[in-house]
Amino acid sequence: DVKVTQSSRYLVKRTGEKVFLECVQDMDHENMFWYRQDPGLGLRLIYFSYDVKMKEKGDIPEGYSVSREKKERFSLILESASTNQTSMYLCASRIHSGNTIYFGEGSWLTVV
Amino acid sequence: TQLLEQSPQFLSIQEGENLTVYCNSSSVFSSLQWYRQEPGEGPVLLVTVVTGGEVKKLKRLTFQFGDARKDSSLHITAAQPGDTGLYLCAGRVWGGATNKLIFGTGTLLAVQP
Numbered sequence: 085d086v087k088v089t090q091s092s093r094y095l096v097k098r099t100g101e102k103v104f105l106e107c108v109q110d111m112d113h114e115n116m117f118w119y120r121q122d123p124g125l126g127l128r129l130i131y132f133s134y135d136v137k138m139k140e141k142g143d144i145p146e147g148y149s150v151s152r153e154k155k156e157r158f159s160l161i162l163e164s165a166s167t168n169q170t171s172m173y174l175c176a177s178r179i180h181s182g183n184t185i186y187f188g189e190g191s192w193l194t195v196v
Numbered sequence: 197t198q199l200l201e202q203s204p205q206f207l208s209i210q211e212g213e214n215l216t217v218y219c220n221s222s223s224v225f226s227s228l229q230w231y232r233q234e235p236g237e238g239p240v241l242l243v244t245v246v247t248g249g250e251v252k253k254l255k256r257l258t259f260q261f262g263d264a265r266k267d268s269s270l271h272i273t274a275a276q277p278g279d280t281g282l283y284l285c286a287g288r289v290w291g292g293a294t295n296k297l298i299f300g301t302g303t304l305l306a307v308q309p
Contacts, residue, residue, distance in 0.1 A: 088238070119299075126200070126284060126299035127239075174238050183227070185297070187238030 086111055088188035090175050096194045103162040105191050107175030114180040116158035118142075118150060121172040121190070130173075133158055134180070165195045200285055200300035208306040209275055217270045217303045219285035226290045228261055228268045229297075233282040265290065275307045 091106040109116065114135045119127040119142075129142030131150040139150050147169060151159045158177075162169055175188040200221045209215055219228070227246040231239035243252050245261035245268065252259045256279075258271040268285055285300040 124205070124301055126301045127286075128299070129297070176238070183229075183244050184241050187240070189236065189238050 086186050088175055088177055088186050090173075090188040090191045092191050093189065094192045096196060097162075097165050099166060099195055101162075101165050101195075103165050103193065103195075105160040105162075105173055105175075105193070107158045107160070107188055108156050109158075109175075109177040109186070110156065111177060111179075111186070112155065113177040113182075113186075114155070115178045115182075116152065117176040117185070118148075118158065118160045119174045119176065120144070121174055127174065130160065162193075165193075167195050169193065170195045200287055200298055202283075202285060202300040202303045204303060205301065206304050206306075208308065211277060211307055211309050212274050213307075215272050215275060215305070217272075217283055217305070219268045219270075219287075219300050221266050221287065221298075223287070223298075224265045224290040225287035225298075226265070228265075228285060228287045230259055230268070230270055231284040231286060233284060235281070239282075239284055272305075275305075277307045277309050280305060280307050 088109045097103050116133045118130040121127050128144050130148050131142050132140045133152040136155050149161045173191045176185045178185045200219055203218045229244045230242045232242055233239040243259045248265045249263045250261045256273045260269050283303045286297045
C-alpha cells in the first residue's frame with residue numbers, strides 16, 4: 085500500500101525558531117512535493133524535487149528551503165519561523181511525471 | 197496568476213440530496229483532477245479527466261471536463277454522510293510544466309444524516 089508519512093502532525097513553534105518538517109515515502113517515487121494549505125486558497129506549491137539532490141522553487145518558496153539527500157526523504161525547512169507561516173503543510177510524491185500524486189496526512193504548524 | 201475557482205465554497209445538505217460542484221478558470225488545462233480530503237487527512241485522488249467533454253463516473257459521482265478544457269463539474273447523486281469532506285479540483289496548464297498542478301480553492305461538503 086502506498087504510504088507518505090509526515091513525522092510531525094502537530095507542532096507549535098516560536099517566532100524566529102528553525103523548523104524542520106520531515107516526509108518519507110516508501111514507493112520509490114522520483115518526484116516529491118511540499119504544499120501549504122490555507123482556507124480559501126487551496127494548495128500552493130512551495131518546493132518540488134525531481135530526484136535526489138534536485139529541487140525547484142514552487143509558487144511560494146520565500147522563507148522556506150528544502151533538502152533531498154535520499155530518494156525516500158524530503159525535508160522542508162523554515163529557517164526563521166514567522167506567524168504568517170502558520171498553516172497546514174502537505175507532503176506528496178509520485179512517479180516521475182505520473183498522473184497520481186499521493187499525499188501525506190499533513191502537518192499542522194502554529195507559529196506564536 | 198492562474199486560478200481555479202470552485203463554487204460553492206461551502207455546502208450543507210441532507211442525506212439523499214443531489215449536488216453539483218463547479219471548478220472554473222480562464223486557463224486551458226491539459227488534464228483536470230478531483231480530490232477528496234477528509235478531516236485530518238491528506239487529499240486523495242478521485243479521478244483524472246484528459247479529453248474536452250469527457251465524462252467519468254465513479255459510483256454515485258459523475259465528473260465532467262468542459263468542452264473548452266477550462267472548467268469541470270462534479271455531481272453527486274443521493275449524497276451519503278461518507279461523502280462529507282473537502283473537494284478540490286486541480287489542473288495541469290496546457291503547455292505548462294508537468295509538475296505544475298494548480299489547485300482550486302476547495303468546496304467543503306457536509307452531508308447530514
